Amino acid sequence: MNADLMTWRDELALRCERIGREVRIMEVCGTHTVAAFRSGIRSMLPDNLRLISGPGCPVCVTAQRHIDAAIELATLPNVIVATYGDMVRVPGQSGSLERQRANGADVRVVTSASRALSLARKYPDSEIVFLGVGFETTAPATAVTIMDAHRSGIRNFSVLISHKLVIPAMSALLSHGDVPIDGFLCPGHVSVIIGSEAYGPIASRFGKPCVVGGFEPEQMLKALVFLVRQIERGEARIENVYPAVVSGSGNAAAMEILQEVFVSADTPWRSLGVIPSSGFELAPAYRDFDALRRFNIAVGDDVDNPACRCGDVILGRIEPPACELFDNGCTPLSPIGPCMVSSEGTCAAWHKYHKRATATGALS
Amino acid sequence: MCLAIPAKVVTLEDREAVVELGGNRLCINIVLTPGVKVNQWVLVHAGFAIATIEESDALETWAYLRACYDGDMQGLEGEIGGRRMNAEVSEGVAAT
Ligand code: SF4
Numbered sequence: 001m002n003a004d005l006m007t008w009r010d011e012l013a014l015r016c017e018r019i020g021r022e023v024r025i026m027e028v029c030g031t032h033t034v035a036a037f038r039s040g041i042r043s044m045l046p047d048n049l050r051l052i053s054g055p056g057c058p059v060c061v062t063a064q065r066h067i068d069a070a071i072e073l074a075t076l077p078n079v080i081v082a083t084y085g086d087m088v089r090v091p092g093q094s095g096s097l098e099r100q101r102a103n104g105a106d107v108r109v110v111t112s113a114s115r116a117l118s119l120a121r122k123y124p125d126s127e128i129v130f131l132g133v134g135f136e137t138t139a140p141a142t143a144v145t146i147m148d149a150h151r152s153g154i155r156n157f158s159v160l161i162s163h164k165l166v167i168p169a170m171s172a173l174l175s176h177g178d179v180p181i182d183g184f185l186c187p188g189h190v191s192v193i194i195g196s197e198a199y200g201p202i203a204s205r206f207g208k209p210c211v212v213g214g215f216e217p218e219q220m221l222k223a224l225v226f227l228v229r230q231i232e233r234g235e236a237r238i239e240n241v242y243p244a245v246v247s248g249s250g251n252a253a254a255m256e257i258l259q260e261v262f263v264s265a266d267t268p269w270r271s272l273g274v275i276p277s278s279g280f281e282l283a284p285a286y287r288d289f290d291a292l293r294r295f296n297i298a299v300g301d302d303v304d305n306p307a308c309r310c311g312d313v314i315l316g317r318i319e320p321p322a323c324e325l326f327d328n329g330c331t332p333l334s335p336i337g338p339c340m341v342s343s344e345g346t347c348a349a350w351h352k353y354h355k356r357a358t359a360t361g362a363l364s
Numbered sequence: 365m366c367l368a369i370p371a372k373v374v375t376l377e378d379r380e381a382v383v384e385l386g387g388n389r390l391c392i393n394i395v396l397t398p399g400v401k402v403n404q405w406v407l408v409h410a411g412f413a414i415a416t417i418e419e420s421d422a423l424e425t426w427a428y429l430r431a432c433y434d435g436d437m438q439g440l441e442g443e444i445g446g447r448r449m450n451a452e453v454s455e456g457v458a459a460t
Contacts, residue, residue, distance in 0.1 A: 031367045038432055084410070112411025114393055134410070137368065141412045144395050189368045192407065192415045215367070216428045244421040245407065251414060254396045 008221035009044045015228040016046040024050045024180055025227055026173075026316055028166055029187030030057035030344025031215055037353030039217040049224070052179075052316040053349075055169050055272065056187060058134045059086045059342035060314055063268035064302040066133075066162045067092035072297055073129050073160065074105040079295075080123065082116035083131040085109045086342040089335065093303050113145035113159075120149070120157035129291045132159045136193040139163040139280065140254040143261035146282070146289050158291035161280055164267065166190050167198055168278035174206045179316045183209040183227040185220070188242050195250025196240040207236045214242040261286050270302065270338060271311030308337035313346050320350040327351060368409035369429070370422035373402050383408060386426070 016023055027033060033053045036042050045051060055061045071092050074081040081097065088097040088107060101107040106126075110116050116130035132142040142159060149157045166187060173179065186199055191212045199210035209230035213223025223241050230237060240246055260283065267279025282290050292299065304311065308330070309323040320326045320339070330336040332348050339347035371383035371390065381394045385408060394400050397413040405422035406413035 035432075112393075114411050137414065138410055140396055140414070141393070141410045144393060144412065189407070189409065189414070192368065216425065245415055245417055251396060253398050254414065257396070 002218075004218055005044075005221060008218065008225050011225050012044075012049065012221065012228060013046045015225070015232050016049050019048075019228065019232055022048050022050060023228060023231060024052055024182050025185055025224060026052045026054040026181045026183075027185040027187070028054040028056040028170060029185075029190065030060075030342065031189070032056065032185060032187065032213075032220065033346055033349050034344055034353075035215040035217075036220060037349050039220070041217055041220050042353075044221070045224075049228070051185075051224075052181070053313070053346040054173060054184075054316050055269065055314045056135075056166075057314075057339070057342050057344045057346065058138065058164060059090055060310065060338045060345045061164055061169070061269045061272070062087070062090065062133050062162050062338070063270050064092055064304065065268060065299045066131075066160065067096070068094075069292060069297050069299050070129075070131055070160055071095065071097060071100055073291060073295060074100045074107055076127075076295060078125070079127045079129055080106040080108060080119060081129050081131065082108045082110045082119055084111070084133065086344075087131055087133060089341045090338045091305075091335070091341075113141045114148070117145050117149055117154065117157055120154050124156060126156060127294075128157050129295075130157070130159045132161045132163055135164055135166055135187070135190050136258075137187075137189045139262070140193060140251075140257055143257045146261050146286050147257065149289060150286060158289050158294045159282075160291045161262075161282060162267075163262075163280050164269065165264070165278050165280075166194070167201065168275050169269065169272065170199075170202050171206070172272060172275045172278070173315065174202070174208065176315070181208060181316070182231050183211070183236075185223050185227065186210050186212040188212060188214045188219075188246060191240075191242070191246040191250070193251050193254045195248050196238055196246055197248045198250065199238045203236045203238050209236050210238045212238075212240045212242050212246050214245065268299075268302070271304070271314050305336060310337035310339045310347070313339050320347040321354075323347070368407035368414055370405050370417060370425050371408045371413075372419075372422070373400060373404050373406060376400070376402055381406075381413065383413075386429075 097107045120128040196212045202210050211223045211226045226239050262280035263283050264277040265281040266274050266276050268274045312318045335341045339345040371385035373381045375382045393412045405417050407415045
């Protein structure tokens, strides 16, 4: 371990000891979830510091009703569904896109929204439906692609809009109030787009410190130290310890494009229900690209498997081993809930990295 | 799925750039980083540059990625949202 890492680890331990109670810090980013395990950060944390994974995995927070709508779209004649890889295995009410594909549906994995548009050019006689999932990091790519389709007059391309916004989700969690949180380790690459100042309401209205951090071990430990310093002093400010990448105001070009293509909308999240202004719908000029509208798909409700506790996991109420199905019927090879599907899902991360899978699961 | 990876811009053309990313050449969209120049480093996410960064920071990140994902580029690909870097260059779509 390098000297800097040890210095941060020691300060973290010292301050947590002085605070003298359980300190609960939530990260809201699947990449942080995985990086904390992979880099060994978790094993360096003081016993009374809980690093809780919040609703930060875009696959996990996609409402089941949107998966069901995607599956319905995939069954339509002449439709090709194009999606980021993790989405194909997420269970809907009955089956997954993967299962539909086995049944003959045309479902393609793409690495970028722009590749989905390339498919539309390549197959002019088919309808290409792209699944627009992801947080603010990913939404600008969808927006640019829709603008490109609009500009090029491509008519056989549409998007199932299921993008999510981080700040409304954090606000909703805090308003719920049943999961105590002392501060947030804010997502690095979401913040590239929205800027660190965007966390203002979380600090000022809810009194929670917000520190934007990177993904390398030193950056994460440093962010945690900055958080516990604030917690110890009873402060609630925004701090950015990832300034090489994140600015105060974010990516202006990306924010402008988001505003051009989308308007904010009340959006369903898996397990959190509909959160006001927590996602997007297309602005009037681009509504023709709305897949639900084009194919007249009605979005229903979520009917979650009652035994799967993804909701409690996403809300930070429990850690995965507290779910009876964890590694006991639910594994990445045969996932029951979305948190086990995505490589960034909390259950999948615990399955892959957590050696003490049978350790105490309940948090509170 | 929110991970972005540093890459160096090799050539620029209108709205696109060819970047070098972990030994692969990749064509990406640069609309979100207006003013980006050849030899600059960008963070790439889902086929788009989302920020420009300093070379020293980019190299530091790559040192970390190499150490952390050594021999597990697939794991890295998985964590950046199923990106298949080679497929993206050659055919654009991993039609699995
Ligand atoms: S272990 Fe499986 S069933 Fe349990 S909460 Fe996680 S995804 Fe759901």
